[in-house]
Amino acid sequence: MSNLLSVENLTMKFGGLTAIDDLSFDAKNNQITSIIGPNGAGKTTVFNCLTGFYKPTNGQMFLHREDGKISLRKYTDFKIAYVAKVARTFQNIRLFPAMSVLENLLVAQHNELMVASGYSLFGLLNLKTYRDKEQLAVDKAKYWLDIIGLTHRADDNAGDLPYGDQRKLEIVRAMCIEPRLLCLDEPAAGLNPKESAELNKLLKFIKTEKQTGILLIEHDMSVVMGISDHVVVLNYGKKIFEGTADQTKNSKEVIEAYLGVDE
Amino acid sequence: MEYFIQQLVNGITLGSIYGLIAIGYTMVYGIIGMINFAHGDIFMIGAFVALISFIIFGLTGVALPIILLLVLLIAMLFTACYGWTVEKLAYKPLRGSFRLAPLISALGMSIVLQNYVQVAQGARVKPMQPLISGGLEFFKNSDFIVTVSYLQIFIVILTIILMGIFTYLITKTDLGRAQRACEQDRTMTALLGINVDRTISITFIIGSSLASVAGMMFVLYYGVIDFYIGFLAGIKAFTAAVLGGIGSLPGAMLGGLLIGLIETFWAGYVSLEYKDVAAFSVLIVVLIFFPTGFLGKPDIEKV
Amino acid sequence: MEKKDIIQSFKDSLFTGLIALALFGPIVGLRTASKGEGLFITPQWGVVFLLVGLCILGRFLINLNSARKTEITFFSKFTSKFSAITEDKAKHFAITAILFAAVFPFLPFTDRYFMDVAIMILTYIMLGWGLNIVVGLAGLLDLGYVAFYAVGAYSYALIATTFGWSFWICLPLAGVFAAFFGILLGFPVLRLRGDYLAIVTLGFGEIIRIILINWYEVTNGPDGITGIPRPSFFGLPFKRSPDEGETSFHLFFNLEYSTMHRIVFLYYLILVLALITNYFTLKIRKLPVGRAWEALREDEIACKSLGVNPTNTKLTAFAIGAMFGGFAGSFFATRQAFISPESFTFIESAIIVAIVVLGGMGSQTGVVLASIFLIGITEMFRDLEQYRMIAFGGAMVLIMVFKPKGILANRKPTILMHGDKK
Numbered sequence: 001m002s003n004l005l006s007v008e009n010l011t012m013k014f015g016g017l018t019a020i021d022d023l024s025f026d027a028k029n030n031q032i033t034s035i036i037g038p039n040g041a042g043k044t045t046v047f048n049c050l051t052g053f054y055k056p057t058n059g060q061m062f063l064h065r066e067d068g069k070i071s072l073r074k075y076t077d078f079k080i081a082y083v084a085k086v087a088r089t090f091q092n093i094r095l096f097p098a099m100s101v102l103e104n105l106l107v108a109q110h111n112e113l114m115v116a117s118g119y120s121l122f123g124l125l126n127l128k129t130y131r132d133k134e135q136l137a138v139d140k141a142k143y144w145l146d147i148i149g150l151t152h153r154a155d156d157n158a159g160d161l162p163y164g165d166q167r168k169l170e171i172v173r174a175m176c177i178e179p180r181l182l183c184l185d186e187p188a189a190g191l192n193p194k195e196s197a198e199l200n201k202l203l204k205f206i207k208t209e210k211q212t213g214i215l216l217i218e219h220d221m222s223v224v225m226g227i228s229d230h231v232v233v234l235n236y237g238k239k240i241f242e243g244t245a246d247q248t249k250n251s252k253e254v255i256e257a258y259l260g261v262d263e
Numbered sequence: 264m265e266y267f268i269q270q271l272v273n274g275i276t277l278g279s280i281y282g283l284i285a286i287g288y289t290m291v292y293g294i295i296g297m298i299n300f301a302h303g304d305i306f307m308i309g310a311f312v313a314l315i316s317f318i319i320f321g322l323t324g325v326a327l328p329i330i331l332l333l334v335l336l337i338a339m340l341f342t343a344c345y346g347w348t349v350e351k352l353a354y355k356p357l358r359g360s361f362r363l364a365p366l367i368s369a370l371g372m373s374i375v376l377q378n379y380v381q382v383a384q385g386a387r388v389k390p391m392q393p394l395i396s397g398g399l400e401f402f403k404n405s406d407f408i409v410t411v412s413y414l415q416i417f418i419v420i421l422t423i424i425l426m427g428i429f430t431y432l433i434t435k436t437d438l439g440r441a442q443r444a445c446e447q448d449r450t451m452t453a454l455l456g457i458n459v460d461r462t463i464s465i466t467f468i469i470g471s472s473l474a475s476v477a478g479m480m481f482v483l484y485y486g487v488i489d490f491y492i493g494f495l496a497g498i499k500a501f502t503a504a505v506l507g508g509i510g511s512l513p514g515a516m517l518g519g520l521l522i523g524l525i526e527t528f529w530a531g532y533v534s535l536e537y538k539d540v541a542a543f544s545v546l547i548v549v550l551i552f553f554p555t556g557f558l559g560k561p562d563i564e565k566v
Numbered sequence: 567m568e569k570k571d572i573i574q575s576f577k578d579s580l581f582t583g584l585i586a587l588a589l590f591g592p593i594v595g596l597r598t599a600s601k602g603e604g605l606f607i608t609p610q611w612g613v614v615f616l617l618v619g620l621c622i623l624g625r626f627l628i629n630l631n632s633a634r635k636t637e638i639t640f641f642s643k644f645t646s647k648f649s650a651i652t653e654d655k656a657k658h659f660a661i662t663a664i665l666f667a668a669v670f671p672f673l674p675f676t677d678r679y680f681m682d683v684a685i686m687i688l689t690y691i692m693l694g695w696g697l698n699i700v701v702g703l704a705g706l707l708d709l710g711y712v713a714f715y716a717v718g719a720y721s722y723a724l725i726a727t728t729f730g731w732s733f734w735i736c737l738p739l740a741g742v743f744a745a746f747f748g749i750l751l752g753f754p755v756l757r758l759r760g761d762y763l764a765i766v767t768l769g770f771g772e773i774i775r776i777i778l779i780n781w782y783e784v785t786n787g788p789d790g791i792t793g794i795p796r797p798s799f800f801g802l803p804f805k806r807s808p809d810e811g812e813t814s815f816h817l818f819f820n821l822e823y824s825t826m827h828r829i830v831f832l833y834y835l836i837l838v839l840a841l842i843t844n845y846f847t848l849k850i851r852k853l854p855v856g857r858a859w860e861a862l863r864e865d866e867i868a869c870k871s872l873g874v875n876p877t878n879t880k881l882t883a884f885a886i887g888a889m890f891g892g893f894a895g896s897f898f899a900t901r902q903a904f905i906s907p908e909s910f911t912f913i914e915s916a917i918i919v920a921i922v923v924l925g926g927m928g929s930q931t932g933v934v935l936a937s938i939f940l941i942g943i944t945e946m947f948r949d950l951e952q953y954r955m956i957a958f959g960g961a962m963v964l965i966m967v968f969k970p971k972g973i974l975a976n977r978k979p980t981i982l983m984h985g986d987k988k
């Protein structure tokens with residue numbers, strides 16, 4: 001199995017505070033890799049570095065695609081999603097609450113639709129080429145809504161959905177940009193066991209049917225242990241363990257980090 | 264050379280006035296994160312209250328220093344009421360609302376205040392006889408005599424005193440601590456038993472009082488006011504607050520001095536008509552390139 | 567209701583009265599007036615006591631109401647019902663309104679005065695619709711919109727007086743200039759946060775005005791530009807006595823000469839321009855760029871995470887909004903035949919922002935209603951000029967406090983998967 005993401009010697013310092021210290025790990029293609037660790041370990045910081053919100057102090061992050069290896073350091077802002085094709089979701093769900101579910105999914109397809117609308121010109125003239133492309137976009141949205149069972153709510157405001165559904169919507173919205181790597185920041189937060197199980201199903205589907213690599217930050221061990229192919233454990237900004245889910249469960253270092261050492 | 268020094272003196276005086284207004288902006292921004300668009304008009308009201316008080320006391324035979332002190336206190340008292348009321352009416356109800364709501368409300372309040380004064384006092388400019396005249400002269404033998412008027416000295420010294428008092432207030436007292444706590448995390452501060460509403464109200468009262476002092480100085484220095492002075496002075500003072508670093512008290516004064524100097528030097532050496540353009544341009548340049556200003560804290564948005 | 571509630575209300579009201587006294591006492595009570603070289607004071611205690619009394623009474627009533635645990639939601643309920651009805655019948659309302667507007671000049675009571683007011687209202691409606699793109703859709707608070715209005719007006723005036731080209735050529739050119747200005751302005755500032763952006767745009771508006779006043783060589787300074795060519799009916803001028811080789815409008819159509827002809831033409835001109843602005847907005851909301859504007863307004867970080875380029879998107883909104891402002895400016899120039907910097911003050915920007923906000927950000931119908939209300943009614947009460955501005959500002963504060971989303975804010979999705987459910 002080939003690498004999708006290689007993080008090499010990543011270091012992130014905020015003034016005197018070192019949030020991430022010389023972190024290296026790999027995430028493979030078509031796998032779900034989870035990053036876990038106690039609070040403050042630096043997990044979200046890693047995400048923010050990967051997705052262009054922070055500029056790392058040191059180190060490299062490479063995304064391996066069919067057309068070669070690209071360095072994620074070069075892409076900031078919206079280019080991470082647009083060019084590098086790395087999508088992410090957020091700890092505090094960031095939908096467009098006053099817009100409908102369908103519209104949320106259409107915004108995700110903004111860039112193709114812009115070109116299709118001739119930068120609005122074809123759209124203004126109501127040309128068929130644009131209308132067809134728009135219909136395709138709506139179909140893609142319907143496809144994902146069918147998978148998460150929200151098709152009947154396509155025209156409702158995204159902000160009106162229950163929490164668990166909003167979560168799922170945010171994830172499929174990210175999928176609408178057809179990413180190579182999907183980064184999910186605590187997707188199971190606030191979900192009850194039934195919803196967590198549905199989440200697992202969705203993520204496994206994405207992994208196998210969509211051939212998208214998934215990188216996951218999580219605290220909920222039922223999710224982590226249930227679906228991860230690979231686990232990276234951080235503590236105080238350093239990697240303390242890397243292995244399969246089972247190996248992680250039984251690793252002495254991990255247990256110590258979470259539960260402490262017997263005095 | 265002498266001309267330069269004169270502009271320097273003038274600039275520092277003007278800068279003190281801007282600085283006092285700027286403190287109001289910066290304190291309010293620090294504690295509730297909004298630009299109090301109506302603050303410039305509070306300054307204007309302070310100027311009017313001062314003017315009216317001067318006229319009334321001028322009719323009595325009281326000595327000048329006592330008049331100055333009385334007018335100072337009166338202006339501060341009444342203007343503080345305005346600041347307090349504006350906060351209660353137009354900002355407090357909007358504390359949880361979307362970002363632009365308090366700004367639009369402040370805009371509305373500014374329009375109300377300007378026109379309210381226009382209706383109540385008439386649209387004409389209001390002149391006043393100079394109360395403090397005379398000054399010290401330097402470089403008497405050169406082509407250009409530098410005059411430092413007693414009024415200018417009074418303004419600067421009063422500013423220094425007020426700065427001292429309020430810096431002490433902010434750093435050493437409970438109120439100051441409560442204020443800084445509110446700036447950092449309002450919810451937590453409330454949970455710790457601090458009366459957040461009262462702290463915010465007091466912040467507005469302090470800001471308005473200082474603005475009223477600036478108003479009084481403006482009346483004395485320029486001798487003529489109208490209902491529109493708040494708009495221009497407000498923009499410049501806001502520029503000063505941002506330049507010095509929004510949220511920082513010494514920054515506001517520093518920014519004020521800088522803006523005062525820039526405006527005076529521009530008017531003196533380049534062009535009088537375009538001096539306001541200079542101020543606005545500084546504003547734009549600062550906001551685009553130095554949004555945290557000199558002494559401000561960087562604003563990192565958490566993702 | 568308990569006695570202690572009443573006592574508390576009473577105490578509250580007294581406190582309110584005290585504050586009111588402090589507020590109104592000096593400023594209202596001691597009116598300064600000029601006498602010779604100085605000022606003297608005229609006491610106006612009557613007004614003060616009236617105001618203080620009103621405040622006390624008002625406060626007491628509000629407290630009683632709250633104590634009885636019944637909320638004053640009258641205003642909210644009224645506006646909610648209102649917006650529900652108008653939303654329901656939005657299409658009917660729009661068609662009725664357009665029909666009414668189309669026949670307005672020919673109604674029996676419509677005289678020159680009403681036509682002028684109608685033209686003014688329509689101009690503000692167009693400006694409101696133009697700014698609605700920037701503020702309402704894209705959520706960018708632009709407090710300097712008047713700058714684009716001014717650029718449009720002055721470009722039109724300068725081109726028309728220098729080159730003598732017709733309205734139909736100068737209008738698009740003016741729009742292009744304004745759009746260009748919009749890009750120039752927008753480029754450095756659009757990454758600023760909401761409140762900073764507002765102040766910077768305000769600054770730009772003022773800079774433009776100061777330049778217009780002082781750049782004598784080009785703009786003629788405070789004297790303004792006169793002799794701007796009046797519009798013609800596709801080549802037929804509206805003149806009583808046409809020049810050599812020209813036929814004027816009234817002669818061509820065999821009518822008695824009347825200045826009303828030109829006014830009616832101007833009326834239809836602004837009506838058409840405004841409707842074009844509206845049509846454009848309605849269409850572009852359904853296109854990707856329109857949706858991106860609204861998404862940016864909702865959550866910029868989420869947009870970035872989906873690959874939307876925020877700067878370009880905002881710039882587009884800014885430029886298009888500017889362009890429509892420019893068109894409105896051209897119209898203004900040709901209607902007045904004379905422009906000066908006095909017409910382009912910050913207050914104009916504030917009024918247009920007020921119209922957009924009061925109407926409900928993003929609501930086209932709301933802009934119409936707000937314009938009619940604010941401009942129309944206050945035009946009728948011209949004498950009470952300053953009172954109307956107080957009411958204006960007060961309305962802005964009240965709307966924000968009670969209904970921050972504006973009177974008619976009710977967003978319908980731009981595209982439906984399941985079609986109309988009715």
